[in-house]
Amino acid sequence: MLMQHAESATDDASSTQADVRGYAWVVFALTIGLLLSDYMSRQVLNAVFPLLKATWNLSDTRLGSLSSVVALMVGLLTFPLSVLADRWGRVKSIVLMAAMWSLATLGCAISTNYGEMLLARAFVGIGEAAYGSVGIAVVLSIFPARLRATLTGTFMAGGAFGSVLGMALGGSIAARMGWRPAFGAMAAMGIVLVIAYRIVVTEKRLAPLQPFSTRKQTLGVRMSFLALMKGLFSTKSVVCAYIGSGIHLLVPAAVWAWMPSFLSRYYGMSTAKAAMSAALFVLITGVGMVMCGMLADRLGKHVRERKWSTAIAFCLACFVLLAVGFRMPAGPLQLLLIGAGMFFSAGASGPSGAMVANLTPPSIHSSAFATLTLANNLLGLAPAAFLTGVLADRIGLVGALQLVPFAPLLAAFAFFIGRRNYTGDLNRLDALRQQSAR
Known part of the structure; x- marks a missing residue:
């Protein structure tokens, strides 16, 4: 995704x-x-x-x-x-x-x-x-x-x-x-x-x-493998960007996978109607990804730490909206809150990419973004549907989905740590680049 x-x-x-x-x-x-x-x-x-x-x-x-x-x-x-x-x-x-x-x-x-x-x-x-x-x-x-x-x-x-x-x-x-x-x-x-x-x-x-x-x-x-690894994991903040991005994507992956089943089981929708309705939540996620990225760029144009702040805000908004939404009784208001939560569910993707680009040398950006993709899949996209299924077998699908929103809460904590180290890490990288240019 x-x-x-x-x-x-x-x-x-x-x-x-x-x-x-x-x-x-x-x-x-x-x-x-x-x-x-x-x-x-x-x-x-x-x-x-x-x-x-x-x-x-x-x-x-x-x-x-x-x-x-x-x-x-x-x-x-x-x-x-x-x-x-x-x-x-x-x-x-x-x-x-x-x-x-x-x-x-x-x-x-x-x-x-x-x-x-x-x-x-x-x-x-x-x-x-x-x-x-x-x-x-x-x-x-x-x-x-x-x-x-x-x-x-x-x-x-x-x-x-x-x-x-x-x-x-x-x-x-x-x-x-x-x-x-x-x-x-x-x-x-x-x-x-x-x-x-x-x-x-x-x-x-x-x-x-x-x-x-x-x-x-x-x-x-x-570039040697050792130099590549050093560039990819050179600062605390870039590691936090990898981790936060990966964990926060557990929400869209889990909801995308299980929303058709959720609508079929708890709203009595047919297979076709459940799939079409679930597709709307995916569409909302995509629109939110683009708009949240644009907002992060606009707000962070003059203050570089604001990209971290927007990532934290998107994660917290997703947590609150989905945590409340999945605990409400079935009905239009529940679906409205879930949709609002999904708008922010992948919102930190844009800021995360910008952070990684800023914190790694341009010569290894391909490898840096491949590393970000690795984190996104191993920490969020890959385990999401499976873990939700395991929980659903034990506490029911609604119970499992009620636990999913806690992932962006953990991601917000990772982004918070990254934000605290961001300015110092950028200054050190700038100093190193100036030394190498002499």
């Missing part, structure tokens, strides 16, 4: 040749299309949770594991696969990854038991692992620097919009034709986009738009 990656493309690409500008937008559209396919393949599962539970008599723990295994694979493999993609070729890597998650989604459609489904879902995660970092790197490398904020914001929001489409479209298909065609439709869409991307996008056609990118990519590859 939820992607922030490096500006690994060249800063020198401030202009784009007139004869290839149209091609750059075609590449952007296809890359966003694959991102939508990525999240549709990931989130279609949540729309068919009730059907899978009935078909194979699965516990909530097992249902949750089918969702969590994707984020687990993404978290474990994002960093190494991103490095391999830089060496092997980004376009070839994108085609291979998209083909893998599409075929794995097709494998979900033909699974005959829980074990086969779990294996197929693991391969969905392997295919998706480095797509975010590699995809945004390709996009940013072929556009002027002045468009990077717009392009990155659009790319980040694409994950939420893909989740909306996956849940809404998957739920609609499943209600009419069953859960297998729902997975099959997502797989077919991915395969078509892979073929189109393979035909249209090549390293040779991208090269004229990124004349200096290769030199900058090589800089990161040649």
